[in-house]
Amino acid sequence: MTLALLALQESHDAGESFGTPFTVNFGLFFWTWVVFIALFFVLKKFAWPAIVQATEEREHRIKRQLEDAEKMNTEAKDALEEHKKLLAGAKAEARALVTEAKTIAQKEREQLLAKAREEQQQVLERAKREIHAERDAAVADLRREAVDLSLAAASKLVEENLDDKANRKLVTEYLSSLERNG
Amino acid sequence: MIQERVDVGQVVLHHTADAYALDFEPLFTISWHRWPDIHFGTLTLNLTPTKHVVFMVLAATLVFFTMWLTGKQLERQRASENAPKGFANAMEAFVLFVRDDIAIANIGHEEGEKYAPFVMALFFFILYSNVLGLLPWGSAATGNLAVTGALAILSFVAIEVGGLMKLGVGGYMRTIFPKIPGISGAGAVAMSLAMAPIEVLGKLVKPFALAVRLFGNMTAGHFVILSLFGIIFLFGHLQVWNWAIGIVTAGLVVGIMLLELFVALLQAYVFALLTATFIGMMQHEH
Numbered sequence: 001m002t003l004a005l006l007a008l009q010e011s012h013d014a015g016e017s018f019g020t021p022f023t024v025n026f027g028l029f030f031w032t033w034v035v036f037i038a039l040f041f042v043l044k045k046f047a048w049p050a051i052v053q054a055t056e057e058r059e060h061r062i063k064r065q066l067e068d069a070e071k072m073n074t075e076a077k078d079a080l081e082e083h084k085k086l087l088a089g090a091k092a093e094a095r096a097l098v099t100e101a102k103t104i105a106q107k108e109r110e111q112l113l114a115k116a117r118e119e120q121q122q123v124l125e126r127a128k129r130e131i132h133a134e135r136d137a138a139v140a141d142l143r144r145e146a147v148d149l150s151l152a153a154a155s156k157l158v159e160e161n162l163d164d165k166a167n168r169k170l171v172t173e174y175l176s177s178l179e180r181n182g
Numbered sequence: 183m184i185q186e187r188v189d190v191g192q193v194v195l196h197h198t199a200d201a202y203a204l205d206f207e208p209l210f211t212i213s214w215h216r217w218p219d220i221h222f223g224t225l226t227l228n229l230t231p232t233k234h235v236v237f238m239v240l241a242a243t244l245v246f247f248t249m250w251l252t253g254k255q256l257e258r259q260r261a262s263e264n265a266p267k268g269f270a271n272a273m274e275a276f277v278l279f280v281r282d283d284i285a286i287a288n289i290g291h292e293e294g295e296k297y298a299p300f301v302m303a304l305f306f307f308i309l310y311s312n313v314l315g316l317l318p319w320g321s322a323a324t325g326n327l328a329v330t331g332a333l334a335i336l337s338f339v340a341i342e343v344g345g346l347m348k349l350g351v352g353g354y355m356r357t358i359f360p361k362i363p364g365i366s367g368a369g370a371v372a373m374s375l376a377m378a379p380i381e382v383l384g385k386l387v388k389p390f391a392l393a394v395r396l397f398g399n400m401t402a403g404h405f406v407i408l409s410l411f412g413i414i415f416l417f418g419h420l421q422v423w424n425w426a427i428g429i430v431t432a433g434l435v436v437g438i439m440l441l442e443l444f445v446a447l448l449q450a451y452v453f454a455l456l457t458a459t460f461i462g463m464m465q466h467e468h
Contacts, residue, residue: 020195021199021327022327023200025228025328027230028332030227031232031235031238032332032333033332035235036307039303039307040299040303043302046246047253048253048277049253050253051249051252051278
């Protein structure tokens with residue numbers, strides 16, 4: 001060790017030296033740049049790609065997959081939105097159809113009802129008319145019968161020429177005979 | 183006693199300083215002579231490769247071969263569809279940590295991938311340089327202010343030029359003349375102009391701090407270790423206690439060495455992390 005230090009001291013005197021580490025040798029800037037920049041390019045060309053490539057590829061693949069997933073997600077969302085819109089459209093359409101059908105049915109029913117009422121009215125009126133006619137005919141018949149009977153009774157009265165008491169008895173008998181005959 | 187002639191301070195400074203020589207004492211020393219200076223106007227440059235240049239080249243070569251071999255092994259493993267294992271897998275995890283958790287986590291996903299190679303190269307180059315300084319006969323190029331300064335300038339360029347390209351000239355000028363919320367009209371212009379020197383200073387301080395932090399940490403560690411060794415020489419003449427002093431000092435140095443190993447990793451991490459953070463801040467400046 002002692003020898004080493006002695007040798008050091010001697011070489012210090014013999015070789016040209018800087019003396020202290022605080023002297024700045026501007027020539028070294030040049031060398032540092034040459035060495036470092038050469039190292040930078042050589043590493044960039046021959047060393048880093050082989051080491052980093054696999055990782056970079058993996059990173060890019062993952063990035064691409066993420067982007068794909070994102071795109072698919074957006075597409076799925078769009079499709080869902082469209083489906084919802086279609087479904088809503090279909091529902092509205094169905095509702096419109098039902099409403100329309102209901103309106104038509106209602107109208108039809110009212111028409112049918114009106115027709116039925118009209119027919120009923122007609123039937124009723126015809127019946128009334130027929131009843132009136134029948135009654136009129138019956139009344140006419142009755143009248144004619146009454147006239148005939150009165151005429152018959154009157155003729156009987158005239159024929160018999162009876163007194164007041166006898167006339168009365170005669171009419172009563174006649175009437176009761178009518179009743180009996182029916 | 184020859185020990186008394188040893189000037190510990192001198193040894194410490196000499197050993198941490200750059201040199202035009204490689205020390206393999208006590209075996210041998212390789213030394214060479216300076217090239218003549220080059221003058222650019224008032225600037226004097228000397229491009230002679232130094233000890234730290236040699237160690238930078240060594241560090242860069244080692245980084246390259248580690249990563250290259252790792253890549254080759256990983257490709258072979260993937261081709262045969264074997265489960266990843268061994269050294270290559272450990273290095274892959276390490277590289278991916280730097281890429282994902284230092285670069286991309288702090289810069290952002292899109293720009294992060296663009297700047298990751300720079301941050302990764304910075305991290306591993308600094309780490310290897312730091313660790314080389316802990317080896318016997320080794321020297322940490324990152325314990326040289328010129329080296330850390332040059333690296334910090336590269337970071338500065340990446341931060342500012344990257345910001346200029348991302349934000350455009352108008353957006354970039356906003357980082358120097360900031361828009362102050364709540365003020366409008368002449369007041370806003372005055373405040374903007376007043377803030378400009380502070381903003382510019384802020385831009386310059388970042389790389390300066392990066393350079394000085396790395397240099398300081400690496401140099402200080404070596405100072406501590408060498409100073410502790412110095413204790414042996416200062417007190418080695420105590421005939422009874424010299425063994426005890428030697429053992430205690432060696433124990434302390436082992437402890438500091440372990441700490442230095444951690445610091446070597448930590449400082450590479452800090453340099454890369456701060457560079458990534460500053461790039462990220464600049465990229466997302468609005």
